[in-house]
Amino acid sequence: MSDVEKWIEPWRIDLANGETLGDSDIRELESHLREEMEHLKVLPLSDEEAFLVARHRLGDTAALEREFRKINPHGRLRQRLSWGIMGVLLYFAVITFAHAASILSVRFVLMGGWHGYGRYVGQLEGFVRIAAFVGALIALWLYARHLSRRSASRSRDATAAPTLAAAVLAVGTVAFVAVRILATQMVWRGVTIDPRMMYRYTELEFQVAASVLLAGSFIVLHRRSRREVQSQP
């Protein structure tokens, strides 16, 4: 990392840690900062001095936050939500992929004429599904780590929000599946339970509700901040 980057990086992280400035705002300010530093090079200043002057001219972080909040009241939250929606979509993509892979693997085994293994086919389908799901999650995690290493500030929302959204969906789904299995077991043992617990698609309902909630809050925030900005002089 060159000296210039050594000063710019913490400044960028500082801005990104606030709740207001979005990635594109920070990029624009950074471009301005670098251009100012370049113009200051004609003066007998060291790189560090040029950086300090340029940063001072841009204004301190608190003042920038204050001004940006006026035009983008829920900027950061909105960005997180939109990334969260991406996470949900990704989650469904992974699930669908795992499902398709498991069915294909069974077909492959049956087509291969390995009928002798017929009793394992059911288990195979489950294993392939789990393997595909876990594999996709690991790949996602590795990619997130790669992104956050490349730049500590820019991709924070881009990795944390979708991971969180997907994790909530995954945990919720697992919990609902567990409840369903438990409910079935209890029926087997002659325990009477609320018939609603037996509803087969409980976890599907949870997924749909979570997605609608996420998308809904995004739209509400978007419209509200647009209205707030438009009412300014």
Next chain:
Amino acid sequence: MAISKDLVAASATGLILSILAEGDSYGYSIIKRVRELSGGRMEWTDGMLYPVLHRLEKQGFIGSYPARSETGRARKYYRLKKNGTKALAEHRDQWMLVHNTFQRLWENRPCLT
């Protein structure tokens, strides 16, 4: 003589729209132009320009597009839209009214010599 903060804030919209009426431009260049035109006496805190630009963009007065500098640095250029031209005309009328009012007041000052 430095210009008060309030006055700088009040004139920002009009200044930006007028500079963009001269041609598309980006943040750093807009600030440089204001400095040039005011002989360095109208000092903005550079970072305050961007929220104003973004507000004007959301209000539909200006648009933006990405471009690159000669050295390859990413820049966000702004251009005046039709609505912006209308807004600029209104701004000009208002400022001219203020200007004329002051002028009349100060011209009518009794001559003391």
